[in-house]
Amino acid sequence: MNRKKSSTLLDNAVNALASLPGVGQKTALRLALYMLRRDVEYTERFAAALLALRREVKYCRTCHNICEDEQCSICADPHRDRSIVCVVENIREVLAIENTGQFRGLYHVLGGILSPMDGIGPGDLQVDSLVQRVARENVQEVILALSATMEGDTTGFFIYRKLAHQPVNVTVIARGVSVGDEIEYADEITLGRAITSRTRFTCP
Template identity: 75%
Template sequence: MNQRYPSALLENAVNELASLPGVGRKTALRLALYMLRRDVGYTENFAAALVALRRDVKYCKVCHNICDDEVCSICANPSRDHSLVCVVENIKEVMAIENTGQFRGVYHVLGGIISPMDGIGPGDLRIDSLVRRVAEGEVKEIILALSTTMEGDTTNFFIYRKLSGYDVRISVIARGVSIGDEIEYADEITLGRSIINRTEFNLTSSNS
């Protein structure tokens, strides 16, 4: 049975909220009614925060992490080891690794992983900019910290091949993260140890 709404404005709000990932129509209705119970100032601040996020957030011109300026706070920090670059799928992985407190290098955010089933190929990722960073000569080690899935392993292999002609060490995080797990869901201790105990990448790494 279709839900009937006493107001078209309420229905519109529910429709928009239900378009968010993981939010069903019942949850969307509950959120919309919650907003109605709050004062107008709260709702205005909430909406303004979302608009500012979409309009004003920038992407670091070095690593593609999100930031408020042209360069993110990690890349701009002289105390970080800029010769050590951790390659991750998305921004959530940067946040997860930072929470471990075990990594003092910098990052490179690919924006996804190779997934032919989803129509994502190497050209859709920020692999070329990673190659350019390595070509500049400052990078001494690349840590591949992608999800331990078939897609993650495929992406690791592609990056390894792209960087094979450069004088750079390529390592992969230890398999403390279970096969099929995504980095963002690993607990901080396990993830931290996986980075510390990383091993040199080779053509059999994806099968280990």
């Protein structure tokens, strides 16, 4: 007798949970049994929240961030600086940068990063819409906030080339030693970049 025979309902639920990234069969079983211990309303609220997200989500027609209307709350906010556009890979980076509280401009979500190994080319990303947006709106600065990886650098260089004929400043977020890191443990490439990108000392 295997587990399948003992309960199809449980098996279906475990397989559904185990299809999530990073969730194995054992964790999925633990989560399914947790749901059985909670009341029915818990699972109903849980399922409703996920279905609502997936069915009702829209993408902002300007920056491709997720939203509930035609335009996301950031693009619709009249207090944001519309002359600066920060280019990010995904929604997750929008949330991360918003949480810093250090940026008051707008975003442009590419929806991925150039990765020939995974079959992601320029056509899969929102690069053309960025170029049109920069030309159409009065964008003064495009900040590239992409991962400090080979793919991130490639994507950044590609966007830089695409924007080269437009009168816009293309900048890139600073790379250097992470706050709280000890120099001793910083890797050589990061440390080398931190030295060549040094800035004038200011009293905090």
